[in-house]
Amino acid sequence: MIRKIKGTQDxxxxxxxxxHEIEETMRNVAKIFNFSEIRTPIFEASELxxxxxxxxxxxxxxxxxxxxxxxSRMNTLRPEGTAGVVRSVIENKLYTDPNxxxxxxxxxxxxxxxxxxxxxxxxxxxxxxxxIGSNSSLVxxxxxxxxxxxxxxxxxxxxxxxxxxxxxxxxxxxxxxxxNEYLEPNIHNLCEDCNRRYKENPLRVLDCKVDKDSETLKNxxxxxxxxxxxxxxxxxxxxxxxxxxxxxxxxxxxxxRGLDYYTHTVFEIDSDLETLGxxxxxxxxxxxxxxxxxxxxxxxxxxxxxxxxERLLLALEAINQEEVKPQIHCYFINLGDVFENESxxxxxxxxxxxxxxxxxxxxxxxxxxxxxxxxMNPRFYLIYGDEEAKKGVVNVxxxxxxxxxxxxxxxxxxxxxxxxxxxxxxxSCEGCxxxx
Ligand code: HAM
Numbered sequence: 001m002i003r004k005i006k007g008t009q010d011x012x013x014x015x016x017x018x019x020h021e022i023e024e025t026m027r028n029v030a031k032i033f034n035f036s037e038i039r040t041p042i043f044e045a046s047e048l049x050x051x052x053x054x055x056x057x058x059x060x061x062x063x064x065x066x067x068x069x070x071x072s073r074m075n076t077l078r079p080e081g082t083a084g085v086v087r088s089v090i091e092n093k094l095y096t097d098p099n100x101x102x103x104x105x106x107x108x109x110x111x112x113x114x115x116x117x118x119x120x121x122x123x124x125x126x127x128x129x130x131x132i133g134s135n136s137s138l139v140x141x142x143x144x145x146x147x148x149x150x151x152x153x154x155x156x157x158x159x160x161x162x163x164x165x166x167x168x169x170x171x172x173x174x175x176x177x178x179x180n181e182y183l184e185p186n187i188h189n190l191c192e193d194c195n196r197r198y199k200e201n202p203l204r205v206l207d208c209k210v211d212k213d214s215e216t217l218k219n220x221x222x223x224x225x226x227x228x229x230x231x232x233x234x235x236x237x238x239x240x241x242x243x244x245x246x247x248x249x250x251x252x253x254x255x256x257r258g259l260d261y262y263t264h265t266v267f268e269i270d271s272d273l274e275t276l277g278x279x280x281x282x283x284x285x286x287x288x289x290x291x292x293x294x295x296x297x298x299x300x301x302x303x304x305x306x307x308x309x310e311r312l313l314l315a316l317e318a319i320n321q322e323e324v325k326p327q328i329h330c331y332f333i334n335l336g337d338v339f340e341n342e343s344x345x346x347x348x349x350x351x352x353x354x355x356x357x358x359x360x361x362x363x364x365x366x367x368x369x370x371x372x373x374x375x376m377n378p379r380f381y382l383i384y385g386d387e388e389a390k391k392g393v394v395n396v397x398x399x400x401x402x403x404x405x406x407x408x409x410x411x412x413x414x415x416x417x418x419x420x421x422x423x424x425x426x427x428s429c430e431g432c433x434x435x436x
Contacts (some may be wrong), residue, residue, distance in 0.1 A: 007114070007122025008198035009310070013314060017326060020310055022154065026107060029150045035103040035129055040084035042109065046074040052083040052291055056262025063112040077111035080259070080286070081128040082304055090297035100133035101302075107309075119279030119311045128285075130304030132292075140265040140287060141241030142302055145284050147269055147305050151301050154269065156315045159282070161285045162252035163267040167231035169290070172263065175226035176202065179330070182221055189216045199436040206256045222253040231264060238265050242255055261288040265303065267341070276311060283307040329372035329420065332359040335366060335385030343384055346394065346409060353413045357382075374399075380416065417436050 004010060011019060030037070046066055050411035053059050054071050065077040078084055086105060089095055094102055107127045114120055129146055132140045144161065147242075151159055187198045190211045197204040211217055227235065242249055249267075258264045285305025293302040299401060330350065334343045343359070350357045358376055360369045373381055383395035383404075394412050397404040398419070407415045 001015050002259065004123070005051050007301055009115035009121060009123070018313055018418075019309075022127075023107065025153045026105070026150065029146065029153050030105045031147070033103070033146045037107045038085055038088065038104045038106050039104065039108070040081070040088045041078075043075045044084055044087065046076040046315035048083050048087055048295070049076050049079060052086065052259075052261055053080065054201070055206050056197065057258055057260055058204075058207065061111060062144045063114055063376075065111045065113060074324045079112045080110055081106045081108070081126055081306060082130060082259075082261070083290075084289055085128075085130050085132075086295055086297065086302075087298075090292065090295060090399060095133060095292075095298055095300055100311070101139065102132040103129075104132065105129040117279070118277040119308070119314055121310060122267035125309035126306040127309055128304060128306035130302055132302040133300050135289065137265075138241055140234075140238040142286065143303050143305055144249075144265075144267055145244060145245050147285070148305070151269065151282065152434060154312065155319055156273075156282070156312070158273055159269050159271050161247060161267065161269050162255055163242070163249050163265060164224060164252050164255040165227060165231060165235040165238075166256065166262055166266060166286075167227040167235075167265055168263055171223070171231045172230040174228075175221065177185060178204075178221045179203065179225060179298075184206060186216045189214065201260070203256060203260075204258075204431070206254070216425060223256065224253050234264055235414040241337065242376075242377070242427070257284060257286055261291045262286040263289045267305070271315055273315050273318040275314045277314075279308075281308075281350060282311050282315060292392045309342070325377050327377045327379065328356040328358055330357045330382050330416065331369075331376055331378040331379065332357055332382045332384065333366065333369045333373065334359060335383070336389055338363075341384070341386075341389040342409065346384070346412065350413055351416070355380075355413070355416060375389075381418065382412075386419075 026062060046064070049064060050060055055061070059079050064079055067075055069075055085106060089102065105128065108125065109123050110126050111123055113122055116122060129143065131143055144163070148161060149160070151157075167175070183198055183202055183205060187195055191208065192196075192207065194205045194208050194211055197208070206217065206220065208217065255266055255268060257268075264287040268281050268284045270280040271282055283305050286301070287301070287303040289301040292298060292302065332343060332347050334341070336343070338344065347357050347359055360372060364372065369379070380400055381396060381397045381399060388394055388406070391406070392409050393406040395404055396407050396412070396415065
């Protein structure tokens with residue numbers, strides 16, 4: 001039997017409601033913050049990720065899914081969404097929009113060849129957002145607020161926002177020198193991977209998962225202590241804006257992030273919820289002011305974040321949310337000959353009007369049809385047999401009461417709509433699924 005590939009997951013029908021909730025909330029919050037969606041390809045030229053995420057990062061070094069296409073070009077399944085958005089903004093000249101900054105969000109599968117565990121997969125989903133074309137520190141705070149607001153909308157309240165600054169080019173150069181000087185006599189204390197990283201890109205030593213709690217790394221210089229005057233002003237303003245918004249955050253001097261493109265503000269939000277296990281970071285992001293130019297685009301400062309959707313689902317598991325059983329509007333119980341009577345016509349008319357209607361395809365007994373109906377959780381049973389067919393009516397029985405009324409077939413749709421809207425007070429209803 002062929003099985004799914006390690007680190008991938010089927011999303012089954014009984015799990016899909018939670019995904020829809022995550023996606024719907026994402027679109028609602030994106031709308032409130034006035035972001036538009038962008039969709040980019042799932043695979044790109046490998047070079048894009050080498051030049052953006054960085055040659056020496058774990059992602060590019062060990063985790064990308066690379067393949068040669070039939071024309072011998074090297075392609076990579078996207079390990080993250082930012083690089084594709086940057087490529088697309090440059091290629092489609094979206095930056096010529098007079099209404100900068102661009103505020104874009106994206107959602108979809110990403111691929112990293114990591115060791116699978118709870119909250120870490122080889123195919124996973126990200127919801128990401130990017131603001132492109134503004135250097136304002138208000139934008140940094142806006143992006144962090146967007147991420148925090150989304151978590152609040154999902155009722156994930158047990159969160160820690162950690163922020164730090166890597167500074168501009170000048171700050172990063174100064175920091176790099178200090179880090180090199182510090183690591184040179186100490187690098188022998190660290191693992192083999194760290195020794196390789198030290199030679200290739202010393203900043204990446206700070207990502208080490210093996211030595212992250214070692215005295216050597218704990219005592220290493222911190223980027224925040226090497227900020228240029230401009231970078232310091234920028235970060236101070238971000239902090240002032242976060243304070244004004246009223247977000248709780250901590251400054252985490254050790255936060256550097258695992259991708260090479262960051263400058264200035266970086267942030268992560270994690271949660272102590274038990275269901276997350278070791279992978280407690282729900283979202284990570286930061287500013288990347290030099291990436292557009294390094295990919296031959298214009299000088300466009302930008303900042304963004306990406307959530308791991310599977311981790312959001314794990315977080316939601318911990319929150320004692322009442323299971324909402326999906327509901328349909330009507331289950332049509334047919335007691336006569338479906339090919340002779342009008343049942344298919346009636347069902348179709350109700351569906352065309354937007355009502356969710358289901359029925360039995362197997363010519364089951366009355367009892368079995370009721371049983372099947374109850375599994376679907378309808379608001380109404382519609383009962384239709386030879387007697388009703390003769391009279392041109394349908395028997396409508398709400399599932400939450402003993403009443404039953406005969407309704408003429410031509411009045412049936414309007415009758416059901418009236419009943420559905422009466423109970424919810426929803427005035428704009430055309431039989432939408434909100435009417436439950
Ligand atoms: P990242 O920190 O590599 O950043 O990933 C962001 C989030 O994706 C993580 O915090 C985590 O929730 C989720 N994630 C990453 N890898 C996996 C995995 N193997 N399985 C499950 N979830 C995972 C980025 O990707 C940047 N592009 C974020 C960004 C956008 N920075 C600026 N703009």
